[in-house]
Amino acid sequence: MxxxxxxxxxxxxxxxxxxxxxxxxxxxxxxxxxxxxxxxxxxxxxxxxxxxxxxxxxxxxINVVENDPYNSDPYDPELMSDEVLEKFKKNAKLSVIQVxxxxxxxxxxxxxxxxxxxxxxxxxxxxxxxxxxxxxxxxxxxxxxxxxxxxxxxxxxxxxxxxxxxxxxxxxxxxxxxxxxxxxxxxxxxxxxxxxxxxxxxxxxxxxxxxxKTVKEPNLRVKIVQQRELFERNPKEFKKMYQEEQDKLMQRIINARENLKKVNIKYELLEKISQICSDLNVDGLRGDMVTSRAAKALVAFENRDEVTPKDIFTVISLCLRHRLRKDPLESIDSGFKVQDTFKKIFEYE
The missing domain is CATH 3.40.50.300 (P-loop containing nucleotide triphosphate hydrolases)
Known part of the structure; x- marks a missing residue:
């Protein structure tokens, strides 16, 4: 590049x-x-x-092996190309760069x-x-x-x-x-x-x-247009204004990746997620797995270690709405359908 x-x-x-x-x-x-x-x-x-x-x-x-077309990870054999893996096994010195x-x-x-x-x-x-x-x-x-x-x-x-x-x-x-x-x-x-x-x-x-969806509120639309104009006029200055927030968010993501292993989700919550998938006739088990993964990632992002029903409610529509069978006669958005089923099973208001 x-x-x-x-x-x-x-x-x-x-x-x-x-x-x-x-x-x-x-x-x-x-x-x-x-x-x-x-x-x-x-x-x-x-x-x-x-x-x-x-x-x-x-x-x-990320750390990569220099001149390797696959962005091989110098420390993880699972993410190495065959060539790099050979060198790694022979304990050859790998030249590492950050990209x-x-x-x-x-x-x-x-x-x-x-x-x-x-x-x-x-x-x-x-x-x-x-x-x-x-x-x-x-x-x-x-x-x-x-x-x-x-x-x-x-x-x-x-x-x-x-x-x-x-x-x-x-x-x-x-x-x-x-x-x-x-x-x-x-x-x-x-x-x-x-x-x-x-x-x-x-x-x-x-x-x-x-x-x-396209933003409907006039005041927000004006704000979006103004932001874009400011950015185009002077991108460096505009980025400087947000640098502190950007750094904080980057750090939160790095911490969340570390914390992910410590996050726990109780068995009864997993059971309720599966109950929702079953009630909504979701095919396969992908929906169940993705919902619990997304809820755990959210908890890690918020620097906590226990999944709550509120976390599941936040992510479940995003994880299931596209897995529902389409009924051409239904006008209700599938996201609302997922939330309704969640509220019944979790008795959540």
């Missing part, structure tokens, strides 16, 4: 007005990437990509080769070496992969992305040659519902689903 692109001014995350649902979903995924990514659905011009870029700018830098958490934008017209990487068959046969040209999944390892208009992306490619995001590995097979490399990233997809829905079986694979 050139110096110029890495220093392009990014709108500060803490200065973004509204869109709390989306901001919370992204922060929780950054604290616990095992939640499984976020699908952001909303109107055009609501700042979806601005918020994702702002989040990446907020994240702490910004990577964020990869997936272009809409990307081919599978561009995404997964390609194997140079000729070179492999003539020279007997595995000549692999890494793709976007390699670059996204240990970072965020952002797909705008994910509902317009070819279903097969969405499948490939979701498989890699879930397993943390990307496998490319051509003519009997197989290459495997780490591809552990947070998948963030965004789309406009007017341009078509994502297939339910693909939608279910995203951990959380945030809905963002």
């Amino acid at each position: 050139s110096k110029q692109t890495s220093e392009r001014p990014v709108f500060p995350f803490t200065s973004i007005v509204g869109q709390e649902e989306m901001k919370l979903s992204l922060i929780l995924n950054v604290i616990d990437p095992k939640i499984g990514g976020v699908m952001i659905m909303g109107d055009r011009g609501t700042g979806k990509s601005t918020i994702v870029r702002a989040l990446v700018d907020l994240l702490p830098p 910004k958490t990577p964020m990869i934008d997936l272009p809409l017209g990307a081919t599978e080769d561009r995404v997964c990487g390609t194997i140079d068959i000729e070179k492999a046969i003539s020279e007997g070496v595995k000549a692999f040209e890494p793709g976007l999944l390699a670059q996204a390892n240990r970072g965020i992969l952002y797909v705008d208009e994910v509902n317009l992306l070819d279903d097969h490619l969405v499948d490939v992305l979701l498989d890699s995001a879930a397993s943390g590995w990307n496998t490319v097979e051509r003519e009997g040659i197989s290459i495997c490399h780490p591809a552990k990233f947070i998948l963030v997809g965004s789309g406009n519902p007017e341009e078509g829905e994502l297939r339910p079986q693909l939608l279910d694979r995203f951990g959380m689903h945030a809905q963002i």
Whole structure:
């Protein structure tokens, strides 16, 4: 990445007005990437990509092995490419550098080769070496992969992305040659519902689903426009105004990642989460797992160590609304349906 692109001014995350649902979903995924990514659905011009870029700018830098195309972690064998792992096993000295958490934008017209990487068959046969040209999944390892208009992306490619995001590995097979490399990233997809829905079986694979709406209150709209104008006039000064808040939020995220292991959720709360999923006819167990993970991440973010019903109430709509079967005759928003079921089972007001 050139110096110029890495220093392009990014709108500060803490200065973004509204869109709390989306901001919370992204922060929780950054604290616990095992939640499984976020699908952001909303109107055009609501700042979806601005918020994702702002989040990446907020994240702490990561240690990587120098000149490694996979952002290999110098200390964790699970996150190393084969080449680095070989050196690591031989106790060879690894040159370590710090880089910004990577964020990869997936272009809409990307081919599978561009995404997964390609194997140079000729070179492999003539020279007997595995000549692999890494793709976007390699670059996204240990970072965020952002797909705008994910509902317009070819279903097969969405499948490939979701498989890699879930397993943390990307496998490319051509003519009997197989290459495997780490591809552990947070998948963030965004789309406009007017341009078509994502297939339910693909939608279910995203951990959380945030809905963002155009802000209606005139005073907030004016504030958003003013913020944008101030930022465009002098990005450096604008960022300085929010630097203290940005640093505090970054520290909270770092602490939450540490605290996550200590967070406890009582068995009866897990049972009630499963009861809600069962009452709402949610297929599979992903909904149960994601809800408890998200609630724990929220507790860690708030620097506590015990999950309460209120924490579950805060995250459960984000975790389940996209997993409900669509009834074309129902006008009620699925988020309200989830909350109603929660209130009945938890006897919560």
